[in-house]
Amino acid sequence: MTMIDSNLQGVHARIVQACLAAGRAPDAVALLAVSKTFGPEAVHEAARAGQRRFGENYIQEAVDKMAQVAALGLREPLEWHCIGPVQSNKTRLVAGHFDWVHTVDRLKIAERLSDQRPADMPALQVCIQVNVDGGSTKSGVGPEHALALAQAVAQLPRLRLRGVMSIPDEVPDRAAQLAVHLRVREVFDRLRSQGGAGFEAFDTLSLGMTADLETAIAAGSTMVRVGSGIFGTRHYGAA
């Protein structure tokens, strides 16, 4: 068994344990494997171990990697999730290559993604990124503006609104971390109950990473985004 295989098993065990501890079904939480900075061989190895969903932050790196992974050959297609910031000049690449985008925090970006989604691809699945603990310099829409943004996004023809995503800052104390996660959960619940038309597929709370997946699952996360826990320590810009 390779390191990636055994890490994946370990992460699955943590997810199941956290679900049971929270009184949730053991399969209530999907695993997004965050492969940023890791090469196509690492993705291929995880895919051979059964992992299907992969998250990437850097658009050009991701698009290159998708082609490289495909060239290595796989029996089933992978699902690619954009979890990094999307600038206007990158929307066409994102719309043309990804299955999901978790980081929609401005209507203008959502409109471009919808306009540029190729007609022969299914609708782009999107989450609204919410900022519950940072100032205006941090990515994500403030909780007070999340409903209006989500309702506008829900009307765009080539997007499918799926839920809420957040990247709360890490806090050392578990109770404080849970409190922040529960604030994201509140936004998710409020949007789901008040959203209205276009919210039929609103079922995803993208929350939790390697360090905090247990508290995120306790707070109701339905998708955890795990990088270093699967692939190991990241090394930036050392190529």
Ligand SMILES: *Cc1c(COP(=O)(O)O)cnc(C)c1O
């Ligand atoms: C890098 C990243 C992750 C994964 O972080 P780990 O701590 O390595 O699990 C998850 N979500 C986002 C948005 C990221 O940028």
